[in-house]
Amino acid sequence: xxxxxxxxxxxxxxxxxxxxxxxxxxxxxxxxxxxxxxxxxxxxxxxxxxxxxxxxxxxxxxxxxxxxxxxxxxxxxxxxxxxxxxxxxxxxxxxxxxxxxxxxxxxxxxxxxxxxxxxxxxxxxxxxxxxxxxxxxxxxxxxxxxxxxxxxxxxxxxxxxxxxxxxxxxxxxxxxxxxxxxxxxxxxxxxxxxxxxxxxxxxxxxxxxxxxxxxxxxxxxxxxxxxxxxxxxxxxxxxxxxxxxxxxxxxxxxxxxxxxxxxxxxxxxxxxxxxxxxxxxxxxxxxxxxxxxxxxxxxxxxxxxxxxxxxxxxxxxxxxxxxxxxxxxxxxxxxxxxxxxxxxxxxxxxxxxxxxxxxxxxxxxxxxxxxxxxxxxxxxxxxxxxxxxxxxxxxxxxxxxxxxxxxxxxxxxxxxxxxxxxx
RNA sequence: GUGACCAUAGCUCAAUUGGCAGAGCACCUGGCUGUGGACCAGGUGGUUGCGGGUUCGAGCCCCACUGGUCACCCCA
Numbered sequence: 382x383x384x385x386x387x388x389x390x391x392x393x394x395x396x397x398x399x400x401x402x403x404x405x406x407x408x409x410x411x412x413x414x415x416x417x418x419x420x421x422x423x424x425x426x427x428x429x430x431x432x433x434x435x436x437x438x439x440x441x442x443x444x445x446x447x448x449x450x451x452x453x454x455x456x457x458x459x460x461x462x463x464x465x466x467x468x469x470x471x472x473x474x475x476x477x478x479x480x481x482x483x484x485x486x487x488x489x490x491x492x493x494x495x496x497x498x499x500x501x502x503x504x505x506x507x508x509x510x511x512x513x514x515x516x517x518x519x520x521x522x523x524x525x526x527x528x529x530x531x532x533x534x535x536x537x538x539x540x541x542x543x544x545x546x547x548x549x550x551x552x553x554x555x556x557x558x559x560x561x562x563x564x565x566x567x568x569x570x571x572x573x574x575x576x577x578x579x580x581x582x583x584x585x586x587x588x589x590x591x592x593x594x595x596x597x598x599x600x601x602x603x604x605x606x607x608x609x610x611x612x613x614x615x616x617x618x619x620x621x622x623x624x625x626x627x628x629x630x631x632x633x634x635x636x637x638x639x640x641x642x643x644x645x646x647x648x649x650x651x652x653x654x655x656x657x658x659x660x661x662x663x664x665x666x667x668x669x670x671x672x673x674x675x676x677x678x679x680x681x682x683x684x685x686x687x688x689x690x691x692x693x694x695x696x697x698x699x700x701x702x703x704x705x706x707x708x709x710x711x712x713x714x715x716x717x718x719x720x721x722x723x724x725x726x727x728x729x730x731x732x733x734x735x736x737x738x739x740x741x742x743x744x745x746x747x748x749x750x751x752x753x754x755x756x757x758x759x760x761x762x763x764x765x766x767x768x769x770x771x772x773x774x775x776x777x778x779x780x781x782x783x784x785x786x787x788x789x790x791x792x793x794x795x796x797x798x799x800x801x802x803x804x
Numbered sequence: 805g806u807g808a809c810c811a812u813a814g815c816u817c818a819a820u821u822g823g824c825a826g827a828g829c830a831c832c833u834g835g836c837u838g839u840g841g842a843c844c845a846g847g848u849g850g851u852u853g854c855g856g857g858u859u860c861g862a863g864c865c866c867c868a869c870u871g872g873u874c875a876c877c878c879c880a
Contacts, residue, residue, distance in 0.1 A: 386853095389871070441878050445805075463880090492880075497805075499874075508880060575877070591876080661880060688880030716838070749833080751840040766838060780840070 390496070390504025396706075401693045404703040405536065409489060409509040412532045416524065418487040418511060423467035425491065429457040434674055435466025437641045439582065446494040460493035464510035465668070465684060466675070472514055473677045482515030487528075501660075501691045511665075512684035514672070519619040522647045522667060523627070525683050529651060529663050530629060536692065537701045541662075542652050544634035545624075547617040548585075549609055550645040551670065557608035558584050568598045585638040604635045616646050643670030647683065653695040662695060663687040709737040710801050712754035713763045716747060720765040727763065727775070727793060734794045736801060755780060761797065 387393055394402060413420070429449050436442050448460040461467055468486055471477075477484045488510045495504055511528050513521050526543070533541055549557060562584050565572065571594050572580065572587075579586040588599060609617065624631055631649075639648050648666035665685020672680040696703070711731055715724035724740055731738035739757055741750045747764065754762040764776040764785075775793050778785040788796050 386871075446878085494879080496878075498872085502879075506880065578877095586878090664880065686880060691880055714839090746833090746836095747838045748836075748840075751838095753840085755840040762840075764839075768838080776839090778839075783840085785839085 388504070390498035390502075392503060392505075398693070400703045400705055401696060402689070405689055405692055405696075406489065408535045409487075409532060412528055412535060413487040413511065415531070416485070416528050418485040418513075418528070421468060421471060421486045421488055422490065423461075423464070423471050423488065425493075426458045426460050427467050427470065429459040431466050431470055431675070432459050432462060435469065435671065436463060437643075440641065442494060446496055448493045448495055462494045463492060464488050464490075464508060464686060465512060465671070468510070468512050468684075469514070469672055469675055469677075469682070472680075473672065473675065478515060478678065478680065483513045483521060484515055485511075485513045487511045501688070501694050503690060507689035508686045509689060510684065510686040512682060514682040515680055517616075517669070517681045519616050519647075520623060522616075522620050522683055523623040525665065525685060526624075526649055527627070527629075529665070529685055529687060532687070533651070533662075533692075536696065538653070538695065538699070543629065543631040543649065544637050544652070545620070545631050545647065545649040546634050546637040547606060547609055547613055547620075547646050548639050548644050548648045548666065549605055549613050551642065553608055553610035553613055554605070557603065557605045560603045560608065561585070561587070564603055565598070571595055571598055588636040588638055599636065605638070606633070606635065613646055620647055639666055641668075643668050643674050645669040645681075649685070651687075653691065653698075660691075662691045706758075707737065708758035708760065709739050710759065710797055711736060711738040711761045711763050712741065712750075712757055712759035713738060713765065714741045714747060714750035714754060715765040717767065719770060720767075723770060723790070724763075724765050727765070727790070730794050731797065734798055736794070736797055751778075754778075760801070763793065 410420070429447070432447060433443050438444070442462045447462050449457065450459075451457055468488065472484060472486075488508075490507065491505050492508050493505050496502060498504060509532070511525060513525050526545075530543065548554065562580065565576075565580055565584070565587060569577070573592050573595070576587055576590050576592060576595055579590065587595075588602065590599060606614075606617065621631075621633070634650075637648055637650055644666055646667040646669065649663075650661055650665075651663035652660045653662040663685055664687075665683070667681065667683040669679075669681040671682060672678070711728075713724045713728045713731075715721045728738045728740040739754075739759065741753060745753075747766070751762055759780060762778040762780060764778060766776070769776050769787065772787070773790050774787045775790055776785055777788050777793070777796070
């Protein structure tokens with residue numbers, strides 16, 4: 382029982398998981414580049430008030446999930462619980478509204494939320510985050526959704542359910558909420574404690590309640606799409622038309638909402654099956670009121686975030702294979718002190734030539750060294766024993782084939798370079 | 805934050821009504837004085853998550869804590 386363990390809700394990403402992380406990371410960067418999004422790296426912590434304003438008071442994130450602290454100078458700081466607020470801060474701070482709009486940015490990094498850990502839910506987890514700022518065109522909504530779409534497609538996911546809805550805007554949403562609350566008040570009898578609390582705090586949340594008894598009531602609840610103002614209705618219609626044109630399968634989900642005031646119009650989520658209750662692998666939407674809330678000029682924006690751990694969980698669940706670790710070309714196995722000196726020189730030359738090479742340490746038997754070469758997955762074991770050294774040679778053993786040949790020491794690098802080119 | 809279940813070697817798990825902490829895998833070594841994988845043999849590895857209590861005696865029973873899992877809340 383070790384003295385220390387990784388803090389609750391955090392995890393070590395071990396070498397055996399690296400292939401998944403590398404693959405997902407590479408695909409994310411590639412997709413972003415394909416769509417013309419540029420990488421932005423913002424600080425892992427920001428002023429606490431940025432998140433309080435940006436994420437919103439009354440949200441669970443701000444009310445109970447932030448890692449907030451005061452540093453030695455007394456500044457109130459918080460480990461970022463999401464990317465968007467920090468990216469918007471950077472947009473304003475660097476006057477990005479003077480750049481060609483929309484400004485299309487993406488990020489990739491750790492996020493912190495103090496939640497109770499569960500499968501697919503961690504206190505430190507990674508997100509791939511995409512934002513497009515400064516443009517209202519519904520075609521941009523579809524582009525942002527397509528980035529997520531294509532990432533999952535590239536990763537080999539099929540049959541993901543893409544769900545969309547419109548959450549209105551400050552002009553039409555209040556009217557809808559009023560109607561919704563009025564409707565629920567007629568059905569208080571079937572609502573549980575959680576649902577009654579939602580009714581008070583955040584009526585929109587009632588729509589995705591999981592209480593079985595409430596389901597029929599929810600199914601018959603007023604739909605926001607019936608309450609949208611002309612602007613929002615037209616926007617939503619165009620988004621759907623573009624998606625149809627592109628043959629993107631999606632479902633309009635009337636229960637999909639975002640409770641924050643500055644979320645507007647398009648919202649979307651992607652669910653993956655098989656990773657437990659935390660099955661939202663992607664969530665996003667338009668936030669035309671956010672930048673203004675952060676003290677900037679009225680500026681529309683849309684974005685999404687997707688959780689890397691949940692993506693990898695889903696890949697494992699579905700048995701999606703990823704490229705393995707690159708294996709070393711050579712494992713240099715010397716015998717005796719003379720051999721070790723030559724081996725050290727040889728492994729250095731190999732690496733200088735760009736060939737991944739390992740050196741056997743210690744003073745172990747050839748048998749043990751070959752076993753180590755095998756475990757390391759080396760293409761060749763290079764044996765430097767008395768016999769070989771006496772002739773200025775090295776024995777190159779091809780591990781997979783079990784064949785062996787002697788090569789002059791000074792030719793080893795060239796030999797392996799040619800050999801690895803042929804692979 | 806709420807509820808339920810769980811915690812024995814690096815991993816997966818045994819251990820009879822409370823009676824000497826074990827196996828497989830992995831790792832190391834040898835069988836083969838210079839040849840990997842398969843096989844055989846041996847070895848390293850534990851304060852049974854932590855702290856109390858009951859008992860002649862606790863891995864096992866009781867309490868508290870910590871951590872894990874699952875669900876809720878919420879979310880990626």
